[in-house]
Amino acid sequence: METKVKICGITNVADGIAAAEAGADMIGLMFAAQSPRLITLSAAAEISRALPPFVLRVGVFVDPEPDFVAQAIAACGLNLLQFHGQETSDFCTQFGMMSVKALRVKDADTIAALENYATDAFLLDAYSKAGLGGTGEKFNWDLAVAAQKFGKPIFLAGGLTPANVAEAVQKVKPFAVDVSSGVESAPGKKDAAKVRAFIQAVRQAGET
Numbered sequence: 001m002e003t004k005v006k007i008c009g010i011t012n013v014a015d016g017i018a019a020a021e022a023g024a025d026m027i028g029l030m031f032a033a034q035s036p037r038l039i040t041l042s043a044a045a046e047i048s049r050a051l052p053p054f055v056l057r058v059g060v061f062v063d064p065e066p067d068f069v070a071q072a073i074a075a076c077g078l079n080l081l082q083f084h085g086q087e088t089s090d091f092c093t094q095f096g097m098m099s100v101k102a103l104r105v106k107d108a109d110t111i112a113a114l115e116n117y118a119t120d121a122f123l124l125d126a127y128s129k130a131g132l133g134g135t136g137e138k139f140n141w142d143l144a145v146a147a148q149k150f151g152k153p154i155f156l157a158g159g160l161t162p163a164n165v166a167e168a169v170q171k172v173k174p175f176a177v178d179v180s181s182g183v184e185s186a187p188g189k190k191d192a193a194k195v196r197a198f199i200q201a202v203r204q205a206g207e208t
Helices: 013-022 041-050 066-076 108-116 141-150 165-172 192-207
Strands: 004-007 026-030 056-061 080-083 099-105 121-126 154-156 176-179 184-186
Touching: 004 192, 013 026, 013 041, 013 192, 026 041, 041 066, 056 066, 099 108, 108 141, 121 141, 141 154, 141 165, 154 165, 165 176, 165 192
Parallel strands: 004 026, 004 176, 026 056, 056 080, 080 099, 099 121, 121 154, 154 176
Antiparallel strands: none
């Protein structure tokens, strides 16, 4: 199965359209106050309206209020919810739509914690003191391979770039790869050439 590509931290319409035209399967809209890629509901809705229907809209949250998640779903036509904080399994699954629990991987104990979640998929990101995501740091991909034992789709994130994503796809064989800082010219501003190169590398890796 072809590895899907999620371009996360889209902050403007132009970057969203460029990602879609390059072949992105998903775009991430950041609703976490801790992120330099935070956008308002109105800005996210504008981006969502500009995207073609085949691109999934992913809302990214960190310990949100349930009412805000509901507002984001309605305003932006979200297809998938991604939770990056201390949310419980019940919290993640209460909205009646597909959900992803993100964990910042330190060691094997982080992977073991996945069994506590009934979400549809897991996103594995690198643990960093610098932030909750988009830090450009990698983690041990062997742990991502080990996470396959839970039988759920794995989104691989953390330090991915056009230069290393092919290796990641071939080693981990994730359901999807997730990139933010690795295809940016500045936080929140995507580099269209890097986005194209990243997606091309993923597609070529799937052919080998």
